[in-house]
Amino acid sequence: MQYPEPIAKLIDSYMRLPGIGEKTAVRLAFFTIDMDKEDVSEFSKALVSAKSDLHYCSLCGNITESDPCVICADKTRDQQQVIVVEQVKDVMAFEKLRDYHGLYHVLHGVLSPSEGIGPEDINVKGLIRRLQANPEIKEVILATNATPEGEATAMYISRLIKPAGIKTTRLAHGLAVGSDIEYADEMTLFKAVEGRQEI
Amino acid sequence: MQYPEPIAKLIDSYMRLPGIGEKTAVRLAFFTIDMDKEDVSEFSKALVSAKSDLHYCSLCGNITESDPCVICADKTRDQQQVIVVEQVKDVMAFEKLRDYHGLYHVLHGVLSPSEGIGPEDINVKGLIRRLQANPEIKEVILATNATPEGEATAMYISRLIKPAGIKTTRLAHGLAVGSDIEYADEMTLFKAVEGRQEI
Numbered sequence: 001m002q003y004p005e006p007i008a009k010l011i012d013s014y015m016r017l018p019g020i021g022e023k024t025a026v027r028l029a030f031f032t033i034d035m036d037k038e039d040v041s042e043f044s045k046a047l048v049s050a051k052s053d054l055h056y057c058s059l060c061g062n063i064t065e066s067d068p069c070v071i072c073a074d075k076t077r078d079q080q081q082v083i084v085v086e087q088v089k090d091v092m093a094f095e096k097l098r099d100y101h102g103l104y105h106v107l108h109g110v111l112s113p114s115e116g117i118g119p120e121d122i123n124v125k126g127l128i129r130r131l132q133a134n135p136e137i138k139e140v141i142l143a144t145n146a147t148p149e150g151e152a153t154a155m156y157i158s159r160l161i162k163p164a165g166i167k168t169t170r171l172a173h174g175l176a177v178g179s180d181i182e183y184a185d186e187m188t189l190f191k192a193v194e195g196r197q198e199i
Numbered sequence: 200m201q202y203p204e205p206i207a208k209l210i211d212s213y214m215r216l217p218g219i220g221e222k223t224a225v226r227l228a229f230f231t232i233d234m235d236k237e238d239v240s241e242f243s244k245a246l247v248s249a250k251s252d253l254h255y256c257s258l259c260g261n262i263t264e265s266d267p268c269v270i271c272a273d274k275t276r277d278q279q280q281v282i283v284v285e286q287v288k289d290v291m292a293f294e295k296l297r298d299y300h301g302l303y304h305v306l307h308g309v310l311s312p313s314e315g316i317g318p319e320d321i322n323v324k325g326l327i328r329r330l331q332a333n334p335e336i337k338e339v340i341l342a343t344n345a346t347p348e349g350e351a352t353a354m355y356i357s358r359l360i361k362p363a364g365i366k367t368t369r370l371a372h373g374l375a376v377g378s379d380i381e382y383a384d385e386m387t388l389f390k391a392v393e394g395r396q397e398i
Binding site for chain 1: 202203205208212215218223225226227228229230232239240241242243244245246248250251253262263286287
């Protein structure tokens with residue numbers, strides 16, 4: 001005997017999600033059957049709605065229901081600063097700070113020659129177009145990840161932008177707040193010493 | 200800025216699943232947005248269908264689209280043996296053996312006084328009713344888990360059934376095939392010695 005078709009299909013769907021293997025999918029499917037009918041119907045609608053009601057902002061690449069997104073449309077925000085990030089989730093991380101009131105630009109990826117991802121595969125052109133159209137932008141903060149790909153992408157973009165006289169900055173490297181020096185890796189420690197500041 | 204509503208709702212729904220915290224839910228939600236539209240719509244339908252098209256077999260408690268389920272309805276199966284299991288997933292485990300051709304009975308739980316689960320909360324009454332209505336059932340194999348609750352439940356059911364003259368058996372305890380004696384826990388080793396067989 002196989003699983004009845006409705007549950008087999010649901011197991012299949014769960015297995016398409018990242019990090020979910022067969023055992024977990026089976027567990028989730030049986031859990032679903034025992035869930036409230038309303039919760040399941042809400043889940044089902046949320047899936048379709050997330051797929052069909054959301055798109056990327058044509059200006060900054062952030063995920064949004066309206067175009068331009070609420071951040072780009074908010075004229076009270078500082079129009080002089082743009083934080084460039086790899087992905088939408090990074091925008092949320094900065095927004096949680098409640099301390100930054102400028103704009104964002106989402107690249108949707110990083111340069112990665114080994115995976116064949118070049119400048120035309122990420123949202124760099126959109127950034128250049130935006131900088132040309134908005135001379136009020138004074139500073140571009142490159143907030144790609146502290147990975148080799150993130151560093152290379154930041155370097156690439158800064159070389160493109162600098163000639164236009166726009167200030168280009170990179171997030172500081174160093175010890176994470178609350179971390180032990182004992183456990184810091186060499187590169188981080190090196191960067192922390194290099195970037196030391198007078199107190 | 201919060202997440203746009205469609206994605207916030209989807210994150211909420213993912214978080215209701217067992218073992219999925221906020222970070223994973225966010226990751227799954229963003230993954231969903233990048234999935235094929237068809238896959239998402241299939242997933243959405245599978246959720247509703249699993250909830251509305253499936254119910255429990257009125258005879259054995261297995262999950263099914265039709266009532267009675269395909270196993271109960273299959274008269275070519277051995278009508279003399281019934282394996283009693285805790286949950287639907289256990290039926291699937293036995294069916295994978297392809298070596299057992301009898302019937303099943305799903306308890307949907309185990310006795311657990313500490314959680315307030317008594318005999319009336321699990322599908323014991325259904326089993327007794329079935330045994331009374333089907334005198335051709337000769338053996339009840341108690342295949343609850345090898346946990347204290349599973350053992351107690353097996354013991355409870357065997358005491359209920361035995362007076363009626365039905366053979367009641369319990370799965371063997373011992374070393375898992377392929378396992379090392381070095382790593383076996385004491386109880387398992389004790390049971391393995393106790394249940395030793397001549398070769």
